[in-house]
Amino acid sequence: MKNSTLGGRWLLGLLLVLGWAPVAWGQSPVTVSPAYFTADTQLTLTYDATLGNAGLANYTGDVFIWTGVITDKSTSDTNWHFVAGTTYGATTDAQKLTALGNHKYSITFTPRTYYPGFATSGEVLKKLAMVFRGTGGTPEGKGVGNSDILVAPGVQVSFTSPATANTVVAAGTSVAVAGTATVASTITLTLNGTQVAQQTNATSLSTNVTLSQQGTNTLVLTATDGTTTASATTTVTVAPTVTTVALPSGAKADGITYLAGGTSVILTLTAPKKSFVYVIGEFNNWQATPAGLMNKTSTVDSDPATGRWWVQLDGLTPGQEYAYQFLVDGQLRVADPYCEKILDPDNDKYIPAVTYPNLRAYPTGSTTGLVSVLQTSQAPYNWVNTSYKRPARTNMVVYELLVRDFTLRHDYQTLKDTLNYIQRLGVNTIELMPINEFDGNDNWGYSPCFYFAPDKYYGTKNALKAFIDECHRRNISVVLDMVLNHSTGQSPMVQLYGSISGGPTADNPWFNTSAPHPYSVYNDLNHESPYTRYFSKNVIKFWLQEYHIDGYRFDLAGGFSQVPKTEATYPNYDQSRVNIWEDYYNTQIATDPTSYPILEHFPNGVSASNPTDEGKVLSDYGMMLWSNLNYNYTQAAMGYSDGWNLSYGYYGDQGGRGWGKPNAIGYMESHDEERMQFKNKTYGNASGSYSTRDQATGLKRDEMSAALFFSQPGPRMVWMFGELGYDYSINTCSNGTTISNDCRTAAKPIRWDYQQDANRQHLYSTYKAMATLKQQPVFSSFTSYTQNLGGAVKTINIANADLAVVTYGNFDVNAQTTTITFPSTGTWYNYLTGGTMSVTSTSMALTLQPGDYAVYTSRSVAQANPLGTRPAETAAFKLSLAPNPAAGTTAVAYELPAAATATLQVQSLLGQMVRQLPAVRQAAGAQTQVLSLQGLAPGVYLVKLTAGDLTQTTRLLVQ
Numbered sequence: 001m002k003n004s005t006l007g008g009r010w011l012l013g014l015l016l017v018l019g020w021a022p023v024a025w026g027q028s029p030v031t032v033s034p035a036y037f038t039a040d041t042q043l044t045l046t047y048d049a050t051l052g053n054a055g056l057a058n059y060t061g062d063v064f065i066w067t068g069v070i071t072d073k074s075t076s077d078t079n080w081h082f083v084a085g086t087t088y089g090a091t092t093d094a095q096k097l098t099a100l101g102n103h104k105y106s107i108t109f110t111p112r113t114y115y116p117g118f119a120t121s122g123e124v125l126k127k128l129a130m131v132f133r134g135t136g137g138t139p140e141g142k143g144v145g146n147s148d149i150l151v152a153p154g155v156q157v158s159f160t161s162p163a164t165a166n167t168v169v170a171a172g173t174s175v176a177v178a179g180t181a182t183v184a185s186t187i188t189l190t191l192n193g194t195q196v197a198q199q200t201n202a203t204s205l206s207t208n209v210t211l212s213q214q215g216t217n218t219l220v221l222t223a224t225d226g227t228t229t230a231s232a233t234t235t236v237t238v239a240p241t242v243t244t245v246a247l248p249s250g251a252k253a254d255g256i257t258y259l260a261g262g263t264s265v266i267l268t269l270t271a272p273k274k275s276f277v278y279v280i281g282e283f284n285n286w287q288a289t290p291a292g293l294m295n296k297t298s299t300v301d302s303d304p305a306t307g308r309w310w311v312q313l314d315g316l317t318p319g320q321e322y323a324y325q326f327l328v329d330g331q332l333r334v335a336d337p338y339c340e341k342i343l344d345p346d347n348d349k350y351i352p353a354v355t356y357p358n359l360r361a362y363p364t365g366s367t368t369g370l371v372s373v374l375q376t377s378q379a380p381y382n383w384v385n386t387s388y389k390r391p392a393r394t395n396m397v398v399y400e401l402l403v404r405d406f407t408l409r410h411d412y413q414t415l416k417d418t419l420n421y422i423q424r425l426g427v428n429t430i431e432l433m434p435i436n437e438f439d440g441n442d443n444w445g446y447s448p449c450f451y452f453a454p455d456k457y458y459g460t461k462n463a464l465k466a467f468i469d470e471c472h473r474r475n476i477s478v479v480l481d482m483v484l485n486h487s488t489g490q491s492p493m494v495q496l497y498g499s500i501s502g503g504p505t506a507d508n509p510w511f512n513t514s515a516p517h518p519y520s521v522y523n524d525l526n527h528e529s530p531y532t533r534y535f536s537k538n539v540i541k542f543w544l545q546e547y548h549i550d551g552y553r554f555d556l557a558g559g560f561s562q563v564p565k566t567e568a569t570y571p572n573y574d575q576s577r578v579n580i581w582e583d584y585y586n587t588q589i590a591t592d593p594t595s596y597p598i599l600e601h602f603p604n605g606v607s608a609s610n611p612t613d614e615g616k617v618l619s620d621y622g623m624m625l626w627s628n629l630n631y632n633y634t635q636a637a638m639g640y641s642d643g644w645n646l647s648y649g650y651y652g653d654q655g656g657r658g659w660g661k662p663n664a665i666g667y668m669e670s671h672d673e674e675r676m677q678f679k680n681k682t683y684g685n686a687s688g689s690y691s692t693r694d695q696a697t698g699l700k701r702d703e704m705s706a707a708l709f710f711s712q713p714g715p716r717m718v719w720m721f722g723e724l725g726y727d728y729s730i731n732t733c734s735n736g737t738t739i740s741n742d743c744r745t746a747a748k749p750i751r752w753d754y755q756q757d758a759n760r761q762h763l764y765s766t767y768k769a770m771a772t773l774k775q776q777p778v779f780s781s782f783t784s785y786t787q788n789l790g791g792a793v794k795t796i797n798i799a800n801a802d803l804a805v806v807t808y809g810n811f812d813v814n815a816q817t818t819t820i821t822f823p824s825t826g827t828w829y830n831y832l833t834g835g836t837m838s839v840t841s842t843s844m845a846l847t848l849q850p851g852d853y854a855v856y857t858s859r860s861v862a863q864a865n866p867l868g869t870r871p872a873e874t875a876a877f878k879l880s881l882a883p884n885p886a887a888g889t890t891a892v893a894y895e896l897p898a899a900a901t902a903t904l905q906v907q908s909l910l911g912q913m914v915r916q917l918p919a920v921r922q923a924a925g926a927q928t929q930v931l932s933l934q935g936l937a938p939g940v941y942l943v944k945l946t947a948g949d950l951t952q953t954t955r956l957l958v959q
Helices: 005-014 412-417 419-426 463-474 532-545 575-589 615-621 630-638 675-681 697-712 754-758 758-773
Strands: 030-033 043-046 063-071 081-084 100-101 104-109 123-132 147-153 157-161 166-169 173-192 194-212 215-224 227-240 256-257 265-270 277-281 308-312 321-328 332-334 371-375 399-403 431-434 477-482 551-554 596-599 624-628 662-665 717-719 784-788 791-800 804-810 814-820 828-830 838-840 843-846 853-857 880-882 889-895 898-905 913-916 920-922 926-933 937-948 952-957
Touching: 030 147, 030 615, 043 063, 043 123, 043 662, 157 215, 157 227, 173 227, 194 215, 215 477, 277 308, 399 662, 412 419, 412 463, 463 477, 477 532, 477 596, 532 575, 551 575, 575 596, 575 615, 630 675, 630 697, 675 697, 697 758, 697 791, 697 804, 697 853, 754 758, 754 937, 754 952, 758 853, 791 814, 804 814, 880 952, 889 898, 889 937, 898 926
Parallel strands: 166 227, 399 431, 399 717, 431 477, 477 551, 551 596, 596 624, 624 662, 662 717
Antiparallel strands: 030 043, 043 104, 063 081, 063 123, 100 104, 123 147, 157 173, 173 194, 173 215, 215 227, 256 265, 265 308, 277 321, 321 332, 321 371, 784 791, 791 804, 804 853, 814 843, 828 838, 828 853, 880 889, 889 926, 898 913, 898 920, 898 937, 937 952
8 A cells, every 4th residue: 555645535436335233143243124025026125234244334325225035946045146237346326225314224126027037937035135335336235244134024133122132130130021912923032952931923033041051051932823934033142250360371472373183262252341151153053152251361450461361171083173152242253363364144155166275164053253162283384495605785676566456367376377477576575465464355455354263265374384495495485464553443452442433442552543644544553552562562573473474564554553644644754653663673683583574654754854764763773664666657658757766765875865774665657657658558648659658669668768777786576467568557447447446455467478479578677677787786785886877868877896887868758969977988888789899989960860878888797598689570480379368279380490309398387287189290381289278276277389490489368
């Protein structure tokens, strides 16, 4: 995310806030009139937005129904038939509800005619299934635990007392229990499975029930009218006696402690000022049992070292996964904030088995909300590359990527298969956008809810570890984008002290009730709280130790302060913010001394009103900061003079920063910025026949930008596919349209086929060459450095005793005659073309055409693949694929200059053979073979033709 007005407000509007609301299990958010209906009855549904998941409780726009029918042919209550509507996000008048006020809405229809195709189907109505949503599909109003809302025809029954579910009473209390049925029925009341009262031919039942069983007591009211049966459930909790006892020696202060033998664990929860807590799960049939009652560690609730609850569970089966939750004060069910895996009833079903094999099902019907998972006797991951040495900060070439939008299968295995591409680019650090559990699946990741669990949408935790391990084998670091500024309403730490709207209440030990700065979203963490400091430090230590990551990019780092701020004062020096970050930095470096601490923070420099530069203070202490150069580089690439000055990309005095350490990570693009090539083709400048909107011209200007960008000392960052001139707007929607801001976080087209474009491949090669050059010692230990980056012609001179580099480029759209300064005369080597130039004077007068650029070195610097000029297709075999991209099959066409035995192979990007056609002897001339793609996962492959002593390779995109 970006520390700007845009970075706060658009995300707040785009990402769905899923808050917690305490609700009664027996009370449906929908009532129906008449209560007794059939498929041919005109009925009115009334929806109360404050009930169920309360997802629309504070929504002020139009509300629409999304509904279908559960029939005798449905396989389950989630198998809707005859859905009324087109696509889920669409809204029509036929689906629109009438606002009644007081958060209530209604709609009237006859089921037989309302549901398309139902009238002639012959199927029998069992239930109406529905959810409600705002315009465009969000937010959603659903049942308890985000379940579908079901309404059955025939008799309906509900509790009228107790007034709310999960009522808490003392042992021996006599509780008044009452309920009503919609028609005369036999009404039966059971307590914990035992009948305690019954009325026949009645529409109501009332009785007093004495409760003595500690924990959860379940009341079920059943009504039978002779034709249909309905039931309602509510619970009453008998408060237990809590034991205060210290946490056993060796147990973790928070989360799961696995004990030797694999049959026992200790679970710990921080929840100060709560009265009692049970652990419930598959090991006790989700019941609040005496064995699940948690001990309290202390009667003091003033700091994170107290206010803890713990319990030891015995009798577990080694290696078996168990789902569990904490039942707090008999009313609130929450998952474990420290668990390393959760189950989600709404989103897990959309994760394919190829991404997460054998993902266990959510325990539907046993509980509601997100649940934690524990598993004893897990086989530890066997790390192979344990002696990896990270690149120096001065040499860092960072590649930021979003797993969702980088590979079609969006999983770690496929991502690992692309490492050959990334390594060839010269990248030595990968920065992953957030991968810990976030709301939903299709997400940027900046809506975190669990901080110790990798999101399952990208794969298993061992697949993530294998990816990191492979990166280290290739001498590539892995940095995680970590979001500790805020959490969503799905976070247990929000829910433990949350209001009905999902926001934190004043007693929440971790969160503010409102953010003190203007850029926060969701629920703002209070980093002055010792609870938040303790939690954040545990997060920082965890991923370094458990996953061997190499550092963090901390999102919205400028928000880590309780000092109230406006947009104007947000970047100004804040000593409290400095203190917080120094504290977190100390924790990180004590855990892993060479790890990277990167802040997304853009502080103001020194001014009369802000005499201290916070960026310099943080850099001097050892932290790295993002350096946004997008506006200047995009303006310069387009050919506009108002953005020509690129000086700020340098961390030292000439850049205007005056930092003494190379801790500014410069970038031309990031996930928060508009694409350079999109701006070139859409808004580019022109003069006569020269136009930066022309694709080939725009891509060459991207090359020129890269040459200057990498020639500045200090770490550099590339946003994925910038090296191929990705030219879709940041606001491109999933369907390919572009709507300002509305689709900012939507999935973007994945264009691996760009590699087949010679101009884009040349841009890639330029990035590769410059990233390779950046590893030369001169960029980390230079003795002289001069940059002139404010005019149309830009130059950088850097030198030490071993090597001097001169880079220049004409960013104007007209020719420019200029003087280029060289440190010495003699032969200079064009690094990017392999040519030479005789420098007869240290001040060389040159006429540069628009877009002309060069990188000269004082001695020849070898490359693995010198760029030369833009190549034409001259391969003897003229190898081609059609279609490409392809699914199912593709035809491989080629020409043999002489008779030969031809062999076709399909390889992964790592060079592993995944398919081979039988070798065949063929005559000279045109040939075609059909290649089956069945069984190949979506992604990029190499098709290699071998005939005699010759080979040719081309890329194939499998969809």
